[in-house]
Amino acid sequence: MRDRAGESRFKIWVLLAANRLHVTAVLALGVFVSFVLLVEVVPPSLLPQLDAQDTIETMFSTMISAIITGVTLVVTIGQLVISQENGPLGDQRERMENSMDFRDYAEELIGTPSPADPSTFLRDLVNVAEERAEAVRDGLSGIDSEQLQWEVDEFTDSVVGNSETVRDQLDGATFGTFDVLFAALNYNYGWKIYQVERLAHDHAEDLGEPEEDLLHDLKTALSLFGPAREHVKTLYFQWALISLSQMILYVAVPALVVAGVMLTVVEAATFPGTTFGVEHMTVLVGAAFTLTLTPFLLFTSYVLRIVTVAKRTLAIEPLILRDSQR
Secondary structure: OHHHHOOOHHHHHHHHHOOHHHHHHHHHHHHHHHHHHHHHHOOOOHHHHHHHOOHHHHHHHHHHHHHHHHHHHHHHHHHHHHHOOOOOHHHHHHHHHHHHHHHHHHHHHHOOOOOOOHHHHHHHHHHHHHHHHHHHHHHOOOOOOHHHHHHHHHHHHHHHHHHHHHHHHHOOOOEOEOHHHHHHHOOOHHHHHHHHHHHHHHOHHHOOHHHHHHHHHHHHHHHHHHHHHHHHHHHHHHHHHHHHHHHHHHHHHHHHHHHHHHHHOOOOOOOOOEEOOEEHHHHHHHHHHHHHHHHHHHHHHHHHHHHHHHHHOOOOOOOOOOOOOO
């Protein structure tokens, strides 16, 4: 996926793979260090402002309002996610029937009952696509066309190599973490479907009915991976948004307490002195400001991942919405 996106490994890691709590901690550290450095470097000094103005009162009273408003918004989002799971009996029955129809179709494709574990289910679909890609390579090996042979070998080698990588990533991945969806994103089924269609069209005169059937079987297996991945993605988004709502509620209470303490008892003389030339009050105000900002930083770290995934999976059909075609 990193190669197809043309992005650096570090950027992909920060946006997708990194633990969201670790990203939040790094953002918080960046805010704290930036605040302290800028306050110390940019005139005027903080202490005279604390003596002459209501800087702390203005700053943290605003933060209290922002925290309450932000938490209310995030909880509302969580409630909207939960509301999608509610509905009358008829709607629930229709959802169940649609899900079971898909599982029955997948069972016919896989040859065994569809696994209940999402990572195992996706891995079985990848295995079927790999087996059918190898069948295409073997079935078209006798055709007397060097160009077609070269294209088939290149394509099937790509399918097999990508399948092995994704299968290894799915092995042992647990839903609730990002590992399952991250592995699914690494399987570029849309490009593979397009290549199957292109081979069937460009070399129609060289292909007989058995070869066309092999390509059709491979296309069917690849096409089933699309809705399976989208379903897993939807479930992960719901899981992540609900988890985000919980964690923001957890951190909002300490943030409000810190803001309240800063408003009621902290003044310019509360923490006098300096360390390495840095005013202790600057460190105190910076730390308090960072703590009150934690709900927003947590929200930012989660939304960065969600919108990145959503942007990369806008099209379920074989449309490549980026410059790279791999």
